Amino acid sequence: MNLRRRLALRLMEHAVSVMPAARKAWADAMRAEFALLPTDREALAWAGGCLWTCYCERISPMQVFLKSLVRAAAVWLVLVAFVGVMILDRARHLHDPEIWKLVRLLSELYGGMFATLWVCEMLIAWRWKAPGKIFTKTLLRSTVLWLWPFGECVYRMSLFFTDPQEQHRIAPVFWEWLRHWLWNWVTHYPLFFVAIFVPLYISELLIARYWRMRPERAA
Amino acid sequence: MAPRPNQSQQTRALLRTLLEQPLAWRHGYELSKATGLQSGTLYPLLIRLSDQGFLESKWVESEQPGKPPRHAYRLTASGKVLARSFDEKGEKKAAVASKWAGKPA
Numbered sequence: 001m002n003l004r005r006r007l008a009l010r011l012m013e014h015a016v017s018v019m020p021a022a023r024k025a026w027a028d029a030m031r032a033e034f035a036l037l038p039t040d041r042e043a044l045a046w047a048g049g050c051l052w053t054c055y056c057e058r059i060s061p062m063q064v065f066l067k068s069l070v071r072a073a074a075v076w077l078v079l080v081a082f083v084g085v086m087i088l089d090r091a092r093h094l095h096d097p098e099i100w101k102l103v104r105l106l107s108e109l110y111g112g113m114f115a116t117l118w119v120c121e122m123l124i125a126w127r128w129k130a131p132g133k134i135f136t137k138t139l140l141r142s143t144v145l146w147l148w149p150f151g152e153c154v155y156r157m158s159l160f161f162t163d164p165q166e167q168h169r170i171a172p173v174f175w176e177w178l179r180h181w182l183w184n185w186v187t188h189y190p191l192f193f194v195a196i197f198v199p200l201y202i203s204e205l206l207i208a209r210y211w212r213m214r215p216e217r218a219a
Numbered sequence: 220m221a222p223r224p225n226q227s228q229q230t231r232a233l234l235r236t237l238l239e240q241p242l243a244w245r246h247g248y249e250l251s252k253a254t255g256l257q258s259g260t261l262y263p264l265l266i267r268l269s270d271q272g273f274l275e276s277k278w279v280e281s282e283q284p285g286k287p288p289r290h291a292y293r294l295t296a297s298g299k300v301l302a303r304s305f306d307e308k309g310e311k312k313a314a315v316a317s318k319w320a321g322k323p324a
Contacts, residue, residue, distance in 0.1 A: 029290030033247040049259030
């Protein structure tokens with residue numbers, strides 16, 4: 001075995017070791033073809049290409065992580081701007097204590113929105129490989145954001161059921177709150193869904209038009 | 220404008236090659252030779268097309284004794300539809316180009 005073939009073999013072995021476990025079959029496929037290459041020159045070129053492919057696969061999860069962060073940030077900015085515009089007129093009439101209360105509420109809202117969007121983006125990037133389907137994906141994101149109040153509801157219910165001492169005190173308050181919440185859910189919450197869906201859909205269309213999020217690797 | 224997925228020349232070349240013998244199982248090296256793509260371009264395309272359900276693969280015994288089994292690929296039904304759609308678009312473009320080329324300046 002000459003130097004070129006030995007170098008190619010080393011590169012190929014390194015490529016196989018670099019490949020993530022989930023893609024091991026592909027690394028084995030590359031190595032099987034490598035074993036059949038007639039010339040040393042071809043073997044070296046083949047091994048170099050396989051090494052590139054394996055490293056690309058290796059860093060792919062990190063790209064998903066970072067890209068979903070950037071994407072969530074972009075979509076979040078559009079949503080924040082939309083919410084800001086919606087409350088601007090009402091906030092003009094507020095005085096100092098109310099303004100601080102509003103600021104605190106908004107910071108909680110925006111923080112939760114960002115975290116939720118990022119989780120959504122990561123799940124979509126990891127699990128939803130099929131290209132396109134902007135409308136369906138936006139529907140999913142909007143629904144997750146819209147369903148937030150359920151989280152609060154579950155939290156209050158857990159307080160209620162896990163602490164029997166508190167039940168006497170909490171029960172009337174809780175049921176009153178639940179009644180209000182359900183009424184709001186039926187009457188106002190469909191509007192909230194539209195208010196979330198519209199900016200998300202606009203930002204998704206813009207991203208699909210101008211932003212290359214899933215590049216064709218090495219193509 | 221962001222390019223649409225599976226629209227690159229390399230992807231088209233690969234799909235076209237696979238469509239030439241839609242029932243045959245083709246190996247990586249054979250595809251590399253037929254398309255002129257290096258392994259660093261070919262395998263990412265194969266992996267992506269397989270992930271998207273356009274390609275199916277299986278392991279076959281090597282014809283040469285003592286060599287490991289080889290991975291073979293062919294288009295799925297949806298892969299054939301995709302490849303044919305590119306072929307039709309390519310033919311239309313070629314027809315338009317030849318029409319313009321044939322016109323006197």
